[in-house]
Amino acid sequence: MGKIYNRSLPSEEIDNSSACFGKYTLKEYLELIKAFHSHVAPGLLAGGIMVDIAMRGLPAGILFNAFCETYKCLPDAVQLLTPCTVGNGWLRVLDFGRFAICLYEKNTGRGIRVFLDAKKIRDLRAINTWFFKLQPKNLQDPNLLFAEIKRAGETIYSTQKVKVLDQHLEKKRIGERSICKICGEAYPANHGIICRACQGQIPYLSEN
Amino acid sequence: MGKIYNRSLPSEEIDNSSACFGKYTLKEYLELIKAFHSHVAPGLLAGGIMVDIAMRGLPAGILFNAFCETYKCLPDAVQLLTPCTVGNGWLRVLDFGRFAICLYEKNTGRGIRVFLDAKKIRDLRAINTWFFKLQPKNLQDPNLLFAEIKRAGETIYSTQKVKVLDQHLEKKRIGERSICKICGEAYPANHGIICRACQGQIPYLSEN
Numbered sequence: 357m358g359k360i361y362n363r364s365l366p367s368e369e370i371d372n373s374s375a376c377f378g379k380y381t382l383k384e385y386l387e388l389i390k391a392f393h394s395h396v397a398p399g400l401l402a403g404g405i406m407v408d409i410a411m412r413g414l415p416a417g418i419l420f421n422a423f424c425e426t427y428k429c430l431p432d433a434v435q436l437l438t439p440c441t442v443g444n445g446w447l448r449v450l451d452f453g454r455f456a457i458c459l460y461e462k463n464t465g466r467g468i469r470v471f472l473d474a475k476k477i478r479d480l481r482a483i484n485t486w487f488f489k490l491q492p493k494n495l496q497d498p499n500l501l502f503a504e505i506k507r508a509g510e511t512i513y514s515t516q517k518v519k520v521l522d523q524h525l526e527k528k529r530i531g532e533r534s535i536c537k538i539c540g541e542a543y544p545a546n547h548g549i550i551c552r553a554c555q556g557q558i559p560y561l562s563e564n
Numbered sequence: 565m566g567k568i569y570n571r572s573l574p575s576e577e578i579d580n581s582s583a584c585f586g587k588y589t590l591k592e593y594l595e596l597i598k599a600f601h602s603h604v605a606p607g608l609l610a611g612g613i614m615v616d617i618a619m620r621g622l623p624a625g626i627l628f629n630a631f632c633e634t635y636k637c638l639p640d641a642v643q644l645l646t647p648c649t650v651g652n653g654w655l656r657v658l659d660f661g662r663f664a665i666c667l668y669e670k671n672t673g674r675g676i677r678v679f680l681d682a683k684k685i686r687d688l689r690a691i692n693t694w695f696f697k698l699q700p701k702n703l704q705d706p707n708l709l710f711a712e713i714k715r716a717g718e719t720i721y722s723t724q725k726v727k728v729l730d731q732h733l734e735k736k737r738i739g740e741r742s743i744c745k746i747c748g749e750a751y752p753a754n755h756g757i758i759c760r761a762c763q764g765q766i767p768y769l770s771e772n
Binding site for chain 1: 639697728768
C-alpha cells in the first residue's frame with residue numbers, strides 16, 4: 357500500500373528481539389522506520405531507545421511535548437513513537453546538532469532530557485566511528501553498528517531532569533492574518549508589513 | 565497497536581469517497597492522520613489535496629525534496645504522503661506562516677509550489693472563516709468545514725513553477741564534531757567554540 361503498510365525488514369540479524377519501542381516490538385519499529393523514514397538509519401534505532409528511556413522517566417498519563425536537539429534522525433523517532441509531530445506543534449526541533457531529545461509535561465515544563473553520551477561510547481568501536489564520523493559511511497559495516505547499538509541497550513545514554521523555561525511553554529499562535537501587498541498571499545500580520553517570503557527569505561524563485 | 569495501527573474514523577460523513585491521497589483512499593488517509601497527527605485537522609485534509617496536486621506536477625520517477633512554508637499541519641501531510649520527513653532531511657519547514665508546500669527535483673531544484681489561494685475562498689464561508697480565523701474554533705462546525713474542503717476539491721489552490729536556488733540544494737552536513745568545553749557533549753565544530761545550547765539558545769534548564 358505504500359508508506360505505512362507493506363513493510364519489509366531490512367536486517368534478519370536483528371529480527372528476533374522482543375525489546376519494545378513504545379507499543380511496537382523491535383521488528384514492528386524497524387518496519388515503521390523503513391516505511392516512514394525510507395531507510396533504517398542507526399540514528400532511528402538509537403532514537404527509539406532514547407524515546408523509551410524518556411517516556412519511562414515521565415509520570416504516567418500526562419500530556420507531554422517534545423524537543424529534539426538535532427534535525428538528524430531523532431525527529432522521526434519521536435514522531436513515530438509519541439503523539440508529538442512537527443505538524444501538530446507538539447515537537448519542536450532545535451538546530452543544535454546535539455544527539456538529544458527532551459520530553460516534558462505540557463503545563464509545568466518539567467521533564468527529562470536523554471542524550472547519547474560521548475563518554476560512554478569510547479570502547480564501542482562501531483558506534484564511536486559512526487557518531488564521530490571517523491570513517492566514510494560506505495566503509496562502516498551497518499550490521500556491526502546495529503548489533504552494537506542493540507547490544508549496548510541503554511548503557512550509552514545519559515539523562516537529566518529539566519525544566520522548560522516559561523516563555524517556551526506558551527503556544528505560538530499565528531494570530532491575525534494579513535494579505536501580503538507583494539505576493540497577495542495570506543501571512544501572519546505580526547511578521548511585518550509584507551510576508552517573510554517577500555522579505556527575501558524564500559529559497560526558491562517563481563518561474564511562471 | 566498504537567500510533568499507526570488500529571485506527572478509527574472520525575467522521576462518518578466523509579467516509580465514502582473514493583478520492584485518492586497518494587496511495588491511500590480518503591478513508592485510509594483520515595485514519596493515518598488520526599494515528600499520526602492525533603486529530604483529524606482540516607489543514608491535513610487540505611494538505612493532502614495539495615500534496616496530490618504537487619505530485620502530479622512533478623515528472624514521474626524523480627527523486628524529490630520538499631519545503632513547507634508553515635509549521636501548522638502541512639508538514640504532517642507531506643510526511644505521511646511522500647518519502648520526505650523532517651528526520652531524513654528531505655523536508656524542510658520554513659516559518660513563513662503561508663499555507664504552501666513546494667516539491668522539487670533534488671538535483672535541478674525545479675519543482676512546483678502549491679498554496680491555498682485566499683482569492684479563491686471568498687465565497688466559501690466555512691473555509692474562509694477557518695483560514696482567516698474569523699471565529700473562535702469552538703464556534704466553527706468541523707463537519708461543515710470538512711465537507712466544504714472536500715467539495716471544493718482542487719479549486720481553492722493555485723500553483724507556481726519554481727526553481728530552488730542553488731545554495732539551498734546543497735545538503736547541509738554536520739561536518740566534524742567537537743566536544744563542548746562547557747557541557748561535555750558532542751556538537752558540530754562549525755557552531756563555534758562551544759555548542760549552541762551553551763551559547764544560551766537552550767529553552768530548558770537542567771534540574772539535576
